[in-house]
Amino acid sequence: MKLPLVSLAPLGLALALFVHAAPAAESSGKPTEINKVCPVSGKPVNPKITLAYEGQTYAFAEEACRTKWKASRESSLYHKLGGKPAIDAAVEAFYVKVLADDRIKHFFSDINMTKQRRKQKEFLSAAFGGPIPWAGKDMRTAHANLPGLNETHFNAVAENLQKTLVELKIKPELIAQVMAIAASTRNDVLNRPKGAK
Ligand code: HEM
Structure with a gap:
């Protein structure tokens, strides 16, 4: 796919x-x-x-x-990945992994996962160059009220995303592009200063 x-x-x-x-x-x-x-x-x-x-x-x-x-x-990554059906399938598979991961699943215990899956599909689609701009929260605001959220959790999410894409047999060069975009959200998700390493 x-x-x-x-x-x-x-x-x-x-x-x-x-x-x-x-x-x-x-x-x-x-x-x-x-x-x-x-x-x-x-x-x-x-x-x-x-x-x-x-x-x-x-x-x-x-x-x-x-x-x-x-x-x-x-020419977008969105298109190269396969468009809406491909992104939708990847996000579904990604959250199966996230919700089974003891390192991070507690963050989602009170979250409406139907909405969360939809928002993540919309966010990633826009971030990958899909046709519909993201109209939800910016990543800093979206993650501002998650006590204890740290680098380890971010890395666990990234690992689950990467594993999902590998299992879906996405080409390695496209996976690298996805992971670079995910990494670009790190400081915002972790509520760090913009230029923090
Ligand atoms: C690649 C990094 C990440 C991306 C692209 C991302 C993306 C998103 C998006 C699009 C939303 C919905 C925003 C909205 O409501 O408009 C969201 C919410 C959320 N994210 Fe993330 N996220 C990332 C990392 C993480 C990490 C590391 C965790 C915790 C382990 C996490 C936990 C959550 C939770 C619990 C919410 C729901 C917050 C709420 O509704 O109050 N996210 N994320």
């Missing part, structure tokens, strides 16, 4: 950009939903300039925006 993740740069664009636009006819007869703000330029979209990606139609202000957006999706 392929699996893909990102540059954290585009995380600022919010899901809120996607709103119900004028219904467009589809072969099913159902109205579809498109974004009103171009995800590349931030300008109002031209509803005739669209692109379908993973079942969602995205609209753009200009042709050049569509070209740029398409290229960045297709």
Whole structure:
């Protein structure tokens, strides 16, 4: 299976950009939903300039925006990993390991794991260069109230993520990219100063 993740740069664009636009006819007869703000330029979209990606139609202000957006999706780690189905499967398998790991499972005892899995899928998808920006908490805020959270716990989470990807037979070079992105969250997750080693 392929699996893909990102540059954290585009995380600022919010899901809120996607709103119900004028219904467009589809072969099913159902109205579809498109974004009103171009995800590349931030300008109002031209509803005739669209692109379908993973079942969602995205609209753009200009042709050049569509070209740029398409290229960045297709070159993303997200895409190389296999897109949504691959990320979803990996996060499911990852939390099976986390919840069985005596070093860290206590952190999740009071957590709604259905929500947690969904959020992690959304976060990692965005971080790997998926089409939908992360609209949840930043990593410092999300982990600010976990007493005792330290380096050992972070390493255990990273180990579980790596093992999951190896078991899913993800290519080593892609695993390395995923692990680098995970590592880039370390200081925030552990609530350390930004530049701490
Ligand atoms: C690669 C490192 C990590 C990433 C990318 C990550 C990602 C996330 C995300 C996306 C959320 C949800 C944020 C939201 O609510 O909007 C979250 C919450 C949480 N994470 Fe992490 N996490 C990481 C490391 C850890 C570690 C090391 C632990 C503990 C062993 C941990 C425990 C938790 C818990 C318990 C929550 C739920 C907090 C709450 O709902 O109050 N995470 N994490």
